[in-house]
Amino acid sequence: MKNIIRLKIFSFLLLCLSSAFASEKIPAKVISIIDGDTIKVLINEKTEKVRLIGIDTPESKPNKRAKLQAKRTKQTINEILELGQMAKKHLQSYIYPGDTVYLEFDAQKRDKYxxxxxxxWTNGIMVNEKMICDGYAYPLTIPPNVKYANLFRKCFAKAVKYGFGLWKKKDSNSYTERKKPEKTNNFNLKCKNKKYCYQMKSCEEAKFYLNVCGIKRLDRDRDGIPCEKLCK
Known part of the structure; x- marks a missing residue:
């Protein structure tokens, strides 16, 4: 009996220690802002690229991903890059080269790149959260890094609802898929009883159900892109 109690106490202490370690924030000096969701920092005299967990912004420079975003949203590459520059500038309103920021890690510390x-974090503010709440980023949930996924989804829904940042109700400033006027757009989508890709009418709708409604089965390979046939 005593051994069982000791084992439970040990397990509890180990869990607390693991949680404390996961929540530990590491100081880093900002070297540059690459785009709205990626920065370059100096940690222990080593230069590292940091991808902000849980968010995705338009590309700010022409590349393959910018072309893909243009294709998915039916916008020109120049429009995507313009939105990307807006997101980048908004990130610079929170952090700037020379600033000291604090990095909080989740279950997975590095990506495949x-x-x-x-x-x-800067001045007690989580920048990832602010980028979504202010309307300059999509939520991008890729397990196992899901610590703030629900918070980000709620923030995104509010930003879209009230037209913050890139979600202003103008085609030139909206990072959403363009549609004919008579069709539903991203501003009146609602979470309904849809759970499968065959029920989705567009890539935009699939993204909404994945990121806002939390229908994870739409992203079977967990790469952050729902319904591959729709979102090619």
Whole structure:
């Protein structure tokens, strides 16, 4: 009996220690802002790229991903880059080269490209959260890094509802898929009883159900892109 109690106490202490370690914030000096969701920092005299966990912004420079975003949203590459620059500038309103920020890690510390994955904090503010709440980023949930996923989804829904940042109700400033006027757009989508890709009418709707409604089965390979046939 005593051994069982000791084992339970040990397990509890180990869990507390693990949680404390996961929540530990590491100081880093900002070197540059790459775009709205990626920065370069200096940690222990080593330069690292940091991808902000849980968010996705338009590309700010022409590349393959910018072309993909243009295709998905039916916008021109120049429009995507313009929105990307807006997101980048908004990130710079919170952090700037020379600033000291604090990195909070989740379950997975690096992505397949070798970049650090982190929640970036400055002056008591989580920048990832602010980018979504202010309307300059999509939520992008990729397990196992899901610590603030629900918070980000709620923030995103509010930003879209009230037209914050990139979600202003103008085609030139909206990072959403363009549609004919008579069709439903991203501003009146609602979470209904849809759970499968065959029920989705567009990539935009699939993203909404994944990121806002939390229908994870739409993203079977967990790459953050729902319904691959729709979102090619």
């Amino acid at each position: 070798g970049r650090l994955l982190a929640y970036v």
